[in-house]
Amino acid sequence: MKPLSAPSLNRRWGAAAAGVVLLAGLLPAQASAAPQARGAVGAADQNAKGEELANYDSRSALTAPARPTVTGEAAGLAAKRLAAAAKPGSPPRKLRDQLGVQGIVDIDGATGTPRRVAKLDGFLTGASRKKPATIALDYVKAHSDVFGLSATAVDQLQLRKDYVDIAGTHHLSFVQSVDGVPVFGNGLKAHVAKDGRLVQVDGSPLAVLPNSTGGSKLTAAKAREAAVQNVLGDSAAKATSAAAGPTRTTAFTDGGNAQLVMFQTATGPRLAWRVVTVDEGYVHVVDAADGTVLYRQSTVQHDSGSVFPNYPGAPAGGKQVTVDLGKWLPNNSPRLAGNVAHVWSDVDDDNKASASEEIAPSGKRSWNFPFTDFSTAAADTGCTAAFPCSWDPKTPNSWQKNRAQNAVQLYYFLGLWHDHLKAAPIGFTRSAGNFEAVDDDAVQGHTMDGANTANGLPDPRHVNNANMNTPPDGIKPTMQMYLFRPVENGPFIAGNSGDDADIVFHEYTHGLSNRLVVDAAGVSTLGSIQAGSMGEAWSDWYALDYLVGKGLEKDTSKVGDLRIGRYVGKGQNLIRTAPVDCPVGTTSEDCAGTPGAGPGGYTYGDFGKIAGRPEVHADGEIWAQTLWDLRTAIGSKKARSLVTRAMELSPANPSFLDQRNSILQADTVVNGGKLSAKIWSVFAKRGMGYFAGAIDGDDFQPVEDFSLPPASDTPRGTLSGKVNDALSKAPLAGVVVGFGGHASGFAGDYVATTAADGTYTITGILPGTYPKVFARMPGYDTESRTVSVAARANAADWTLRRNWASTGGGSKVGSFTGVDYTEYGCGPAALFDQSLGAGWVSDAKLLQTPGTAIEPRTVVLELPKAVDVTELTINPTAACGDAGSASTGDYRLETSTDGVTWTVGSQGHFTPADRKVNTVALAAGSATGVKFLRYTMLSTQVADVQGTCPGNFSGCEDVDSTEIGVYGNPVG
CATH class of the missing domain: 3.10.170.10 (Elastase; domain 1)
Known part of the structure; x- marks a missing residue:
């Protein structure tokens, strides 16, 4: 890995990584031919300093499913805690049952500890006159088996802030520390109503901390230098003061600072520098040993x-x-x-x-x-x-x-x-x-x-x-x-x-959301695609709410008269694809929508379709229209109150559903839950009903649903069936069958694993139609469908297609060239992990200057069996937070029966239009008895975006591909 200076270290999991949340602005990229300012989300491939680079959090790799390349003590501990939590009768399951139908026990996959514990239709505790901090910590101690913190560990938490909002609710932030050095991003937050009832606990604390921090090889100045180089910056701010305490906080002339923190990695918490560069507009966490960038988030909204x-x-x-x-x-x-x-x-x-x-x-x-x-x-x-x-x-x-x-x-x-x-x-x-x-x-x-x-x-x-x-x-x-x-x-x-x-x-309202949706240390957590979309929507909504309230803009009975972009667009709708006041199902010409999302008001199922891809400006329109419905239903003043209080109650990197839940909680706190029915009605109509599902804030294919919460005594149904191999028809054991949005591994979830004969049964299902029921296992492509469940026995059988290139199914990476980013989840094995959220990233060493051709970067894969290939797919898209120009341009794919003699199966050039899964035709004689693949990346797509190297483009530093799939009949 290239420490200190490599933009190739800018990694972030998730297909939504290209939508940098905190950089979101009013204008979608396609609305302007001019290059965007530094950090503009959705902008062209170049900005004021060069190319847009995505937010990155190396901890995301700890939660990636079926990723054997990510190992380590911390990852193992989290996996054990998750496995234990999923077992019947586990403490998380028991607590979830106690909290009822609208209870939440959301376990963080990176830590195995709660990301959020709450009760949407009530409080976690009764009224109390104890101090808010005591109420919160007593609850955590009482459920230490859920939170993973011993009584001693709870006592060692440091109260960083007790902020009381105007409704009287205490928002407490507790920081974990080692030798006086705080843990970054993980900690504990709690929210206590003015009458002493506990509203929620969140934060994903670390269950195990080291006894000491160890030493730092980097100075604060060197750490800042690494952060600046990481974003291709040019800031030369100097240190003005340095504290002598455990954090060694150092101030710089641009107004930023650097301080020591502990940061969770696959091998456990490590000493690092948290660097705030005001000149460049970023918060970084840089490894204190070698300068590797562990975290990066922009603080700029455009x-x-x-x-x-x-x-x-x-x-x-x-x-x-x-x-x-x-x-x-x-x-x-x-x-x-x-x-x-x-x-x-x-x-x-x-x-x-x-x-x-x-x-x-x-x-x-x-x-x-x-x-x-x-x-x-x-x-x-x-x-x-x-x-x-x-x-x-x-x-x-x-x-x-x-x-x-x-x-x-x-x-x-x-x-x-x-x-x-x-x-x-x-x-x-x-x-x-x-x-x-x-x-x-x-x-x-x-x-x-x-x-x-x-x-x-x-x-x-x-x-x-x-x-x-x-x-x-x-x-x-x-x-x-x-x-x-x-x-x-x-x-x-x-x-x-x-x-x-x-x-x-x-613009100013971006400051509001970034200061209220934070982790325990006060750092903004609007880093996911759904959170970033809400960031755009909040900024639109607060401005419109004010202007309409003051009579400066009129919200009449006419549909579609609240149009953004009237002044600079000279009355045309250039800034957004539709007005904010477009109800679901309208036929108004002013609410025509887009070809991908269709006409009428947008719903949750339109996420990722409005702009033809996940894009925070476009997808934010769903949330903005929903909030305008909420304003209409409950009034401006109450809506402003609940939307703001919900930000303060938000978990890190929230999804739309997380924030829906936070609004419901805010109503419970502020109004005693009196508006719950209206709130549920608004969200259900926009596809965010009780059965809607999203894996997390980075899920760009959420499941929409229009149902209200069912009664707790509603009769239940079951779903049973069998899963077979699509080719051999043999039963498959170990397949996970689950319901999207209801398969997180906790009490009340709808999920089961097939037995040796391929059968499964899921019980206790509330009747309804579920649009994203799935069957998946390593080595096979996930299959999903819509399933209707009645209050009786229901059946659904599945056939899964074998992907012979999958490392989860037994394929092995034999050799490769270039830099190895495996420890960040971006090594060559990620090219065969069946995840579009990760990929293979290597260094792009130029063959000549200037130019875009690079030294060949090759990976060899051995399949578990020889295969007569019937289909081969390649997704050349940039991965792990790199911008689009790092996508593979020129490529070559070869096959072999013995790993010695190779035959060219396909070669050519991928363009930006090919940043997707592409079926590649294999040449005659290259598809029979294939046991080995050799894939070579020969250039990036810098030239395709009118760039040159050297230059401020990802493709001048890295070359990436996301996924390769191989399908066919095994030989012998």
Whole structure:
């Protein structure tokens, strides 16, 4: 492995890895031809510093199913705990039974300890006058066999924070530590209502900690250097101070820091550095021994625009009025800096407020700068009185006319939104982690960012975007607002994102969600595809809720009149595929939907289909439309309260269903559960009913269901059947048959394993139609179908197709070339693990500079039996968090009967359109008696995305392929 500098270390499991959650913005990538700003999700293959790289968490490999390449003490311990929890009568099963039909005992596959313990229709304990921390820890001690923590271990937990929300609920965060060094990402969170009833416990604590931390070979500065190099950054911030305590916390000139933490790996907790790089916009965890990147998450949220009233020319709120800035700005302030924000025009994009970029008042205590309309000067842009332009893209420095006006506008929006989020019923206060200078945490607002990067004009990387970088609490967030201009496939006006309330409110709200959905150490956990989609939806929803509530946007009885993208898109629906107020099943032309998802309001089953692939902007529309339904059903004030409280109750990296459950819990806490029926009705109508299923927040194929919770005394049914091999027809033993969303291995789950004769029986099934019942076992492709279960005996037989390339079925990797990333779950064996969430990653060593051809990277696979191949599939897609350009381009596949003499079966070039499972035709004479495969990656897809190497592209560092499958008849 390449320590310290390799972007190839940026690994993240899950097919959704390409949708970087914390980088989500308002504009889908296809809506703009211009390259996106640094870190824009769904953007083209290149950004301001190069290519978009996904979030990465090496702990994800510990939970990957049927992955024999991932071994180690910690992985073994977790596996043992999971196996024990799945047994009848186990402590987790008993607790789940005690909690009832709506109880949750969710065990983390990486730790074997609870990710979440809760009761959706009640509390875990009764009312109490004890201290909230005592209530929580007493419960954990009482269920030590579930949580995996002894009484001594519980007593050693350190209370990091006891935050009381405006509803009176205590949100407690307990940190585990070794020799005073905190454990990163794992710990314990608990939530106690104001009357002392325990709402929920979550956090996935580590059941076993080492006796000591060991030593660090890397300094804080070297760890930061590794983090910067990991994202192809150029920050050269220097250390300003270093503490002498156990964490050796070191501050840097960009406002970030580095501190020692313990991080869970396959071999157990290791000493590492947690590095926050404000200049680059990331949180990293770097191994303290060799600089290997163990975790990376962006703290930047991007969007490309938002158009709603309160922009120049809007029907309501479209005219300049005099406002009082005194509540946010000190008397006689010489610049736009106060408790809520510091705003300046960072036109050179150096992230520094030079004297020429600060905004001075127009007079004594006066900040009156009239807006100059460029609609006439920029007539070819199509600007009108309803959509006036604020600059002329053909005239250098024309943006200077409105530079001061726009900075004042942004400062006002930031102050206004700070106060709105702080007030009831949202309650984003200082203790909740909001942004105020008194905590050295005010928003740093950059207007017209990069406007002067091309001789008086913005370069292509500084237009049609905006972003919000939200580091952990205590480190200043940064908001960058760009100019907009027309592009080939996006008729935007020549406007300014800082003039648009919706853009600013959207960006700021990313800060709200990133500060409330956190782990026990306060680090944001919006790193999965579903969590990132909700991040986009929350930002849209809070902004729309406010604008409609203030009468700046109208929600009439007409379907589809809440359209995002009205201003910068000149009234066209460019920013989202559909309005927010599209009910399920509508036939309105305004809610036409997309070819993949179909017309009408979106439901959970549309996830991954709206944009033709999992994409946080598009998939977030499902959640936004659902929340708008909720607002309609229970009212704006109650919806704001429950949606916010649900963020505070959220487990890490939540799915839509996790957050549905959190909203139900919030109602239990705030309203005594009075709105439960309405909440269930809203979510059920959107496909998030009781029987909906999602493996986790990274599941991009969730199972939708429209049912309300059944009564606990509902008669049950059974499902029995037999599983056979599709070719031999022989019975298969050890096949897991389960119901998607109800097969997590705990009490009440619908799951069984076939006996020696291939038979199985699942009992206690609530009657209904289940759309994702599956049968799976290593070495065979998973089969799934829709099954209807009645309150009687039901039958379903299965036939499974053997995949001879599967390592789970006995294939073995014999040899390979290139760097070995096996310990990160990205070695050559991952090419044959039947998982599209992982793949083989190797180093892409260039044959010439510049160029894209690489030294061949070859892997040899020995099949368990010789096979007459009838079908062979290759998925060349980039894996483990690499961006698309790392996908295999040129390839060669050879076969052999003896591992000595080889025959070329197929060769050619994969393009970006081939980033999927492709059936490859084998040449004559290469498909008979095949015992060995040799697959060679010859180039990446950098050239296919108009890139060159060396350059800031994943494909200049790595070459990847996701999966190979082999099907056919065994010989002999």
